[in-house]
Amino acid sequence: MSLYTLTSCIELGLLYGLLTLGIYISYRILNIADLTVDGSFTLGAAVSVMMTTIGHPFLGILLGMIAGSLAGMVTALLHTKLKIQPILAGILTMTGLQSINISVMGGKPNIGLLNVETLFTKSRELFDKNFGGSLVGLLICTLVIMYMVLFLHTQVGLSVRATGDNEDMVKSSSINVDFTKTIGLMLANALVGLSGALIGQNQGFADASMGIGMVVAGLASLIIGEIIFGTLAELIFRKKNILIHVISVLLGSVTYRVIIAAALEINISASSMKLISAIIITLAISYPVLKEQLAFNRKKRLHGKVRKENETCSL
Amino acid sequence: MLTLNGISKTFHPGTVNERAALKNISLHLQPGDFVTIIGSNGAGKSTLFNMISGNFIVDSGGIILDGQDITFMKEHKRAKVIGRLFQDPLKGSAPSMTIEENLALAYMRGTGFKIGFGMQKKEKNFFREKLAQLDLGLEDRMKTKVGLLSGGQRQAVTLMMSTLVTPKLLLLDEHTAALDPATAEKVLQITKEIVEAEHITTMMITHNIQSALELGNRTIMMDEGKIILDIKGKEREGMTTEKLLECFKKASHKVLDNDRMLLA
Numbered sequence: 001m002s003l004y005t006l007t008s009c010i011e012l013g014l015l016y017g018l019l020t021l022g023i024y025i026s027y028r029i030l031n032i033a034d035l036t037v038d039g040s041f042t043l044g045a046a047v048s049v050m051m052t053t054i055g056h057p058f059l060g061i062l063l064g065m066i067a068g069s070l071a072g073m074v075t076a077l078l079h080t081k082l083k084i085q086p087i088l089a090g091i092l093t094m095t096g097l098q099s100i101n102i103s104v105m106g107g108k109p110n111i112g113l114l115n116v117e118t119l120f121t122k123s124r125e126l127f128d129k130n131f132g133g134s135l136v137g138l139l140i141c142t143l144v145i146m147y148m149v150l151f152l153h154t155q156v157g158l159s160v161r162a163t164g165d166n167e168d169m170v171k172s173s174s175i176n177v178d179f180t181k182t183i184g185l186m187l188a189n190a191l192v193g194l195s196g197a198l199i200g201q202n203q204g205f206a207d208a209s210m211g212i213g214m215v216v217a218g219l220a221s222l223i224i225g226e227i228i229f230g231t232l233a234e235l236i237f238r239k240k241n242i243l244i245h246v247i248s249v250l251l252g253s254v255t256y257r258v259i260i261a262a263a264l265e266i267n268i269s270a271s272s273m274k275l276i277s278a279i280i281i282t283l284a285i286s287y288p289v290l291k292e293q294l295a296f297n298r299k300k301r302l303h304g305k306v307r308k309e310n311e312t313c314s315l
Numbered sequence: 316m317l318t319l320n321g322i323s324k325t326f327h328p329g330t331v332n333e334r335a336a337l338k339n340i341s342l343h344l345q346p347g348d349f350v351t352i353i354g355s356n357g358a359g360k361s362t363l364f365n366m367i368s369g370n371f372i373v374d375s376g377g378i379i380l381d382g383q384d385i386t387f388m389k390e391h392k393r394a395k396v397i398g399r400l401f402q403d404p405l406k407g408s409a410p411s412m413t414i415e416e417n418l419a420l421a422y423m424r425g426t427g428f429k430i431g432f433g434m435q436k437k438e439k440n441f442f443r444e445k446l447a448q449l450d451l452g453l454e455d456r457m458k459t460k461v462g463l464l465s466g467g468q469r470q471a472v473t474l475m476m477s478t479l480v481t482p483k484l485l486l487l488d489e490h491t492a493a494l495d496p497a498t499a500e501k502v503l504q505i506t507k508e509i510v511e512a513e514h515i516t517t518m519m520i521t522h523n524i525q526s527a528l529e530l531g532n533r534t535i536m537m538d539e540g541k542i543i544l545d546i547k548g549k550e551r552e553g554m555t556t557e558k559l560l561e562c563f564k565k566a567s568h569k570v571l572d573n574d575r576m577l578l579a
Contacts (some may be wrong), residue, residue, distance in 0.1 A: 155423055158412075160421050165409035169417075172407070172477065174394040174424040 001258075001265060007130055012242050013254030014137030015198045016221065020253040021246065022191030023218035024171035028245075029152075030184040031164035032079075035090030035215055039097030040071035040189040042211035044196030045106040050112055057119045061197045068193015069186040071097060076185040080178035094211075102208050110207040116182060118201040133202060140198070143248060144191065149243050151187075161183045192218075213274050217256065220277045223284040224259075225252015316516040317344040317484055322366055322376030337361040338540040339376070349510060349531030351525060353559075358537040361387045362522045364486050367518075369393040381483050395424055398477030398515075398537075400470070400490040407473030410462030414453060415498030417461055418442040420475060445475055451503060467498035471505055478509050485510065487519040503530070524556045538567045 009193050019041060026034035044064035051060030071093055078089035124132030128209070151157045162170045163180040170177050192214075200206045229248035233242055260273055283290075319342040325335045337359045344350060352360050363369045367378060369390035377386045385393055419434045419442070433553060434442075439457070446454040449471050453464075462467060465558060467552050470490060477485065482499065491499035507530065510517050521527050527534055534551060536544035536559070543566040 108438075109552075155419070158416055158420055159423070162409040162412060165411050166406070168406050169409055170420070171391050172394045172399055173390050173420045174353070176389075176391050 001262065005261050005265075007134060007259070009069070009204070009257040010254055011137055011258040012199075014141050014250070014256065015202060015252070016132060016140055016217070017137070017250040017253035018191050018198070019195035019214060020150065020218045020225070020249055021144065021164040022195065023215070024185070024246065024249050025148075025184055025188040025191070027219065029161055029164050030188070031179060031184070032086040032181075033215075034072075034075065034188060035087060036038040036071055036075040036093045036097075036189055037090075037192050037215045037218060038211040039094035039101065039211070040192045040211075041096055041196035041199075041214045042101045042208065043071055043104065044068045045200030045206040045210060046101045046111075047193075047196030049113060049200040050104060050106070050202055052113055052116055052118050052311030053111070054227075055117070057117065057122070058200060060201065061119065061194065064197025064200070064250040065190050065194040068196065069190035071193070072099060072185040072187070072189025073182060073236050076178075079185075080181055087308070094279040098208065102298055105206060109209075112205040113201070114204075116248060118204070119198070120202050137282070140194070144194070145243075145250070148187075148191075149159055149246060152242055156180070160187075185296065187259035189202060213276070213277070216274070216277050217251075218283060220284075220308060221253035221256040222249050223252070223281060224255050225249040227284060227287075228252065228255060242276070247296075316348040316381055317342070317367070318379040319343075319367075321379040322373045322378065324362060324366060324371060326376050326390060328374075330338035330399065336540050337366065337373075338538075339502065340542060341376075342535075342542065344516055345517055347514045348533055349525040350533045350535055351531045352518060352520045352521070352535045352537060353522070353527045356537075357542040361462065361488055362538055362540075363398070363537070364488050364518070364520065367484070368399050368486060378412035379493055388578055396483040397486060398471055398484070399486040399487060400477060401491045403538060404466040404470040404473065404493060407476065408426075408461045408469055413458050413460055414440055414446070414464075414472060415457040416441060418445070418474065418479060420574040421479045422477035443481075445479060446472075447510075449475060465498075467494050467502060470494060470502050474502065474506060478513060478515065481513045482515060483513045483519040489518065489520050490524065515556070528554055528556070528559070537565070538563070543567055 004225055019037070019311055023037065026032050026037075039048075044067060047067045048060035049196070051057065051063055051246035059149060074096075075086075075089045075093040076086045078092060079086045082089075086094070093175075100111060120133050123136045126132070127135055159170055159173070159175045160180045160183055162175075163177055163184065170180065196211070197212075226245070227246045229251045230240075230245060233248055235242045237244060263273065263276065264270060319340055321339045322338040322340050323335070323339050324338055325333060327333050338358075340363065352363075353427075354360050357514075362371070364375050369385070369388060369392075373386060377384060379385070379394065380393075409420070412420075414435060419438065422438065422442075443454045443457060443557070446457070450469055451471055453459075453468065453472065461472065464472065474490070490506075491502050494502060503526065507521075509515070516530070519527075519530065521530075532548040533545070534554070535542055544559075544562055
């Protein structure tokens with residue numbers, strides 16, 4: 001793997017890492033599999049690319065993030081006020097967003113950025129041709145992680161965390177669960193929108209279908225990060241806290257991009273990647289169950305053997 | 316303190332499953348009253364608690380707590396002044412958060428959201444002091460995740476959480492039923508101490524007739540959604556388990572072979 005591939009893996013890994021952090025909030029903290037992500041990612045990209053074409057790349061990033069959080073709010077309202085199950089609420093928002101995204105892009109299914117100044121072209125000019133992009137990613141990720149970890153230790157943050165853990169307890173602490181869920185989903189999708197906004201400018205285009213499979217990619221990154229870096233960090237630091245967890249998740253996103261680049265290098269076609277991602281997630285999520293099943297089978301076999309030996313003895 | 320004005324609740328009205336869970340219940344509690352509630356399964360005890368805490372809204376009647384009509388108040392708003400403990404010790408605390416984080420959340424009940432961190436040094440010290448009162452050694456384990464505690468410890472922490480900001484009313488729904496006898500005794504003892512020290516108006520559901528008569532100053536017996544017996548003062552002092560079963564027979568016109576039916 002060339003140095004160039006590796007730097008672009010890091011760059012993409014950090015930018016997609018924001019999406020993974022969003023999924024960390026909805027999936028791990030709120031305990032909701034939020035499918036809004038596929039739509040809010042594209043929404044962020046569409047808004048950001050449109051703003052960039054009229055010469056406002058910074059504003060584009062900010063608006064992309066806000067648009068994402070609004071998408072999260074719609075899902076949250078569908079779920080909390082209209083009592084639609086969270087998965088379905090996410091699917092509904094995501095489906096609705098497909099139309100909205102195309103109208104944001106002026107009725108076209110995709111738009112490109114040619115010879116337009118973006119956050120990334122600026123950074124590459126200012127700092128370094130190779131690492132300029134990664135630098136933007138690193139800076140934004142650091143800021144996001146800092147604020148996110150701080151937020152999760154505030155009173156509102158505590159109650160958002162408790163909501164995913166034990167809703168009844170949050171209610172009996174006189175906290176409105178609808179409110180904490182809405183805050184959580186808005187924050188999660190703000191990060192997803194931010195990620196989309198950055199990716200849009202980084203790749204130089206927005207496409208109506210660019211968000212497909214983002215939930216799966218994000219989940220895969222999350223789980224890879226937790227398994228590899230989470231375990232590693234636990235061995236080194238002998239403790240587990242939110243900061244360590246969040247950084248492991250971000251590193252997981254970079255690793256996921258490296259895995260994809262490696263797979264492409266050994267000529268696995270790009271179209272198979274979705275299948276591979278799905279398989280990775282299935283294996284990673286079911287790992288504890290599989291482990292237990294294997295242990296059970298081993299014990300059963302051993303037990304059978306011992307009994308057989310005993311039977312032969314008694315004969 | 317608490318006044319129930321003829322509250323009724325029917326589940327699945329108009330269907331074959333229609334069941335009147337509460338029938339025109341009226342009750343008045345003085346401040347500082349400790350009422351124990353007994354009755355067989357399906358008598359409406361838990362439904363009564365669900366009505367008071369706002370889990371369900373009543374079909375008719377009204378609920379007044381400390382002069383305020385809370386009949387249609389949302390559950391989480393009522394929780395500001397009503398503490399509640401369940402039989403399941405897992406229900407009252409967030410397992411993947413630490414003891415101090417759980418207490419910080421419970422403490423918000425009184426203060427509401429504040430901008431800033433979940434806990435200040437002063438609050439941490441306050442939590443430590445409170446935990447030390449439980450005498451379970453938890454004050455030295457404030458950074459331990461609640462999910463790692465035993466059922467009894469968790470129930471004790473939950474009790475501490477629901478009384479950290481003194482509630483106007485404390486609802487205990489068989490909160491020691493899932494614990495082993497020794498731990499149950501300990502948790503009951505802690506309950507008694509906290510309730511007496513803070514002078515909290517309390518309602519406690521129990522299936523243990525003995526402790527129903529020992530604890531508190533008033534005992535209510537429910538059957539088929541009605542209060543069939545309400546004893547306090549002198550009458551209660553002279554009451555024994557046998558007499559109570561006799562009373563049940565008279566009041567409900569049911570023949571009761573032994574106490575199993577009541578306890579089942």
